[in-house]
Amino acid sequence: MAKQERAIRTRNALITAAAELFDQDGYEASSLAVISARAGVSSGALHFHFANKAALVDGVVNAAGERLRSITRHRDALSLQVLIDASHDLVRGLAQDVVLRAGFALSARPERTAAARDLRRDWQTWVEATVERAAREGALMPGVVPCDLATTVVAVAAGLEALGGGDPRWLDRSALARFWALVLPCVVSPAARDLFAGLGRAGCDPVPRGVPVAPPRIGS
Template sequence: MTKQERGLRTRQVLIRSAAEVFEQRGYVQTRLADISSQAGMSTGALHFHFPNKAAVADAVEAAAAEALHRSARVAGRSPVNALQTLTDISHVFAFLLSHDVVVRAGVQLACDTARSPSLNFHQKWWNCVSRLLLQAADEGSLADDVSLHDLTAVVVGATTGFLSLHRDNAEWLTRRSLTGFWRLLLARVATPQVLGSLAPEGTGVTNTLPLVPCRPTLETCPQSGLPR
């Protein structure tokens, strides 16, 4: 392993360790010493990569955003209609939020009022949902009486609500919960011609995400849990 590769691996271990601590303690209560201890490194090693706690939080946020972007691209590769793509993306995001501590912590940090987040995940999700529903309307997949704005609000509000409820009950971000939501919603908003081709349980795209849960160590933690 070259010096550059080892430096990249060290940075990734620190980001995952920071995510674990931020998720447990929150941004305000987390100290740099907590993060370096979680990673099994010295505080000096951490400072070599990050000047302060805000920079570490920004890195966790950025890593979470990149993971979500990559997973959305994977979900959008199949030649299906926009409603199915949106359904699949929601299942993939739920999978990541359930299994990847960096994604969970990144979203949590982005909603933390104690800091100034560099990303607005809720706005990005709104934009994604809005774009796909507009595409669904152009495809003729939506019933005539469906308001795009109202439907976007329902999807964004419900799915972000599932994320909040997940903190107390992991069942809220399971495939079962999302499938129930989409089964009810799609029956209301999709045209009869399209409805029969839709899979509210998703098309199994999460099977293409080789997420490998691991305790961060320099020797074993993979460089990336998701394909680019």
């Protein structure tokens, strides 16, 4: 194995070990010594790659940022479809990919400077631009204000991330599917509706402490 390849492997092993420990035991409780031991590398090797804990945090956040970039990559589809797909990819990633999950949590820590990378802000910027594109494509119902939709999508994703920290079932596909099932009928323009056939209802899967589903009775 070439020297450079070994260095990249060591760096990735440290990032994964740090993400796992930060995610499991919290940032304060995770020492550099435990992280290097978990990665199976010497303390010297850790310090070769990361000068201190803050540099390791940057490493995890940047690795998570790469994953976020892949989630929000250009796709050849209607922007509203791209937004729905990316939101599902993000929530699934937060459930399954410890680097993405730890990166999001770390990038929101209060001691991070304003100039440091903030993954939620990156996500917000992308959501806003994508909703704007969806509006220009004529996919939004007349009267739907793009920033209302963008703000709501960002809030829901942050909420599922936060709730998922206490109960992973919030990061199931079903909770996010419930959100889209609720809003798509009033968000998708008639012109775009045919393209979203089958998207509306994902079945009333159990969600965390879901309320029993009863058909609404309409008053007089």
